Amino acid sequence: MSDQKNNKVNQMIKKNDIQTWVFDLDNTLYPASTNLFAQVDVRMREFxxxxxSVDLDEAYKLQxxxxxxxxTTLRGLMTKHDMDPEPYLEYVHDIDLSGVLATPGLAKALEGLGGQKYIFTNASTAHAERVMDCLGVSACFDGIFDIVDANYTPKPDASIYDTFIEKYAIDPSKAVMVEDMAxxxxxxxxxxMKCVWIENEADWGKEGxxxxxxxxxxxxxQGWLAAL
Incomplete structure (x- = not known):
């Protein structure tokens, strides 16, 4: 990241003024190049x-x-087919996480922030915990708000942000949210909230x-957080 970007951060956000740090999980805490979604994508199609009882081509179109x-594909299946979400979530997140490597620098940067830190994800808590364990950042966080907490309503539905801040008694004016989906x-x-986008080239990521x-x-x- 350029010095110009770091300087802007230093000028605009003072970490001591922030009480709550909110992070998306996938493609945010770890690089999108890890490409876990490729595995999830295949398992969604299979499920x-x-x-x-359709072929894989039709399953892909529906997905x-x-x-x-x-x-989310999950919400579509629940709405249109009255599907029980739990078997789906278990199946699609049963993936190989060997590419998610421990990142001591990220853990150090998170620990240096102060305040409360939460994961806010459209995935499941079980998946979030596995990823956080691989990264070595589990101890940095105070809670996980997952798709079950959101009653299976995905971001960016505004109502679940209200539920999230109510659950953890968050003052949005003293909070930062970090996301890969703009x-x-x-x-x-x-x-x-002050909002940070993790830059990426995915069409679904850079929309907005x-x-x-x-x-x-x-x-x-990691560099952005360390520069605060």
């Missing part, structure tokens, strides 16, 4: 094919259609990246 229409920052910004609700951008979370 749909088995559950709906992407439900994602676009409902925010559009998921809009409700947080509307509540008064140039909007006013993205206050900061970085391609190096």
């Amino acid at each position: 749909i094919a088995q559950y709906l 992407k259609s439900y994602f676009r229409e409902c925010g 559009r998921n920052l809009e409700p947080a910004a509307n509540l008064g 990246a140039d909007e006013a609700y993205v206050h900061y951008k970085t391609d190096d979370l």
Whole structure:
């Protein structure tokens, strides 16, 4: 990350003024290049094919259609097929995490922030815990707000941000949220949070990246946090 970006961070955010740090999980705490989603993507397709008794090509079409229409494939399956979400979540997150490496520098940067730190994810708590253990950052966080806590309603539905801040008694005006999907920052910004987008080239990731609700951008979370 450039010195210019670091200087902007130092000028705009004082970590002592922040009470709560909110982080997405996947492609945020670890690089998108790890590409865990490729595994999840395949397992989603397999689950749909088995559950709906369709071939893999049709399953793929449904998977992407439900994602676009409902925010997550899971929500689409629940809405349109009255599916029990638990077997789905267990199946799609049963993936190889060997590519997620321990990151002592990230743990150190998180520990240096002060305040409360939470994971806010559209995935399950079990998946989040496994990833956090691999990264070596589990002890840095005070809680996980997952898709079950959100009653299976995914970000960026504004109502679940209200539920999240109520659960943990968060003052949004003294909070920072970090996300790889830019559009998921809009409700947080509307509540008064400072919003950080993890830069990436995925179409679903950069949608909304140039909007006013993205206050900061970085391609190096560890460096960004250390520069505060």
